[in-house]
Amino acid sequence: MADPAPDPALDVDEAVFDAVEQIPPGRVSTYGAIGRLVGVGPRRVARALSSGGGAVPWFRVVRADGTAAEPVRARQLERLALEGVPVRNGRIDLSAVGWPDRDTDVVPRDDGAPSKIASREDARGRPRTIG
Numbered sequence: 001m002a003d004p005a006p007d008p009a010l011d012v013d014e015a016v017f018d019a020v021e022q023i024p025p026g027r028v029s030t031y032g033a034i035g036r037l038v039g040v041g042p043r044r045v046a047r048a049l050s051s052g053g054g055a056v057p058w059f060r061v062v063r064a065d066g067t068a069a070e071p072v073r074a075r076q077l078e079r080l081a082l083e084g085v086p087v088r089n090g091r092i093d094l095s096a097v098g099w100p101d102r103d104t105d106v107v108p109r110d111d112g113a114p115s116k117i118a119s120r121e122d123a124r125g126r127p128r129t130i131g
Contacts, residue, residue: 012040016048023060026083027099028092030064037100060099066092 015038023029031042049058059079068076085097
């Protein structure tokens, strides 16, 4: 019996999880930055994290203005504080702790085009194209 066709939505979720796992402790990224790395929009990143991102450091992903989403705000800010992320007036200073940036191996391209995780291995170790 042939393997069932891969679910592209699950592939995108896995790509989001892979990118979020790369955020170092004490650093924070945005839904948009993760989306640019994976090749999807920020809302798609939020949906992936809200539906199954509990096993990754979801709390290191915030809105573009440095604020946490209301449903998880208190818990997210508490977890970030434990990692030493400075929070002022409920906002994270992304210029101080934002990721990715030039000191990482994964950076958005200078030309403004998205960097994209084009493929990854599935649970059986087979390569899969994303997007």
